[in-house]
Amino acid sequence: MKAGLVLLGLAYVLSQFFRAFLAVLSPFLRTDIGTSPDDLALASGLWFLSFAAMQLPIGWALDTLGPRRTTAVLLALGGGGGAAVFALATGPAHINFAMILIGIGCAPVLMASYYIFARQFPPARFVVLASIMVGVGTSGNLVASYPTALAAETMGWRAALWGLAAMTTVTAVGIWFLVRDPPTPEGEANGSFLAVLRIRALWPIFPLMLVSYALVGALRGLWIGPYLEDIFGADARSIGWATLAMGVAMIAGTLTYGPLDRIFGTRKWVIFIGSLGTLIATATLIALPATSFILSAALMCMIGFFGATYAPIMAHGRSFLPPALVGRGMTLLNLCGIGGVGLMQFASGRVYTASLGTGSAVLPYTMIFAFSAGLLILGLVAYLFAQDTQD
DSSP, rough: OOHHHHHHHHHHHHHHHHHHHHHHHHHHHHHHHHHOHHHHHHHHHHHHHHHTHHHHHHHHHHHHOOOOHHHHHHHHIIIIHHHHHTTTOOOOHHHHHHHHHHHHTTTTTHHHHHHHHHSSSSSSGGGHHHHHHHHHTTHHHHHHHHHHHHHHTTOOHHHHHHHHHHHHHHHHHHHHHHOOOOOOTTTGOOOOOOHTTGGGGTTTHHHHHHHHHHHHHIIIIIIHHHHHHHHHHHHHHHHHHHHHHHHHHHHHHHHHHHHHHHTTSSSSHHHHHHHHHHHHHHHHHSSSSTHHHHHHHHHHHHHHTTTHHHHHHHHHHHOOOOGGHHHHHHHHHHHHHHHHHOOOOOOOOHHHHHHHGOOOHHHHHHHHHHHHHHHHHHHHHHHHHHHOOOO
């Protein structure tokens, strides 16, 4: 099982890479196949929405087929196949199709890990294990930064995508042979998503789950690249360094959040105060959007650090799930988290387009930041009604 978890960790590194690499490749894709920021917003949104749409069937598959077969098959066909389609792309439509396939392939990876953690480890260890997995996987953000920009400059982005297609397929094969399915508890087959929705304690958690990762995912996965390029004239390498720094901040934030609920004796207020930090950094970016490259990059890093609340929110929701609903409950929470990013990509693309005619290069990005901050405020208001827990 240790070897299987290592491979699931590697698969999650790839998943994090695929959700973030478009920001770094944006200058190359714009030059080679004519993609605009709005095109990339659509492609990125399709990745997240296809990922989210798969969560309900994946919840069923984890409970019935197990994490081994579910993850290996989807990762090989969707992840490996999608990366190959991307490598062959000659226009924005091909990028869209590739990102849909990759989203489907990456969809089961993290939930398979969480499913194993929930089945085979005590509840009190779940948030730490979940944070470690997310922290390790978020290193994919580091690869999808300066190293990707450097690879695209030296060997070309198509060759880099072919290499990723091969790596993804080999990882999927390894998961098939090395991951072991945990035993299914009695009564699991009788669970349903409706039963999860009947748990009222989850209702205030869903809105924050919907918007908290949406802000971080949209900025790191898409807008940081066009924003730094259009406002500060940043080249591919500068964008790569900025995205690398934001990725490091996201890893540091994830690992920092892991033990805080046990240190402070509260899960709810750790998440709430951390999200306030995200809101403050975003508000500063709205107020000072074009002051300097360094300041904007630093604020993006603050958003990445304080916004790394995904694992603690998942653990908060997990604490209300009975054993028979763990698989379906966690995938439903994940649907909110990933679906929120997909909706944000679509919506932010429309916000960007609607603000282009003003003659200001800064305003479209300021409006995106303001739109994201408004959604986060709504999520925090709902979360105030959540019940606190500590395992």
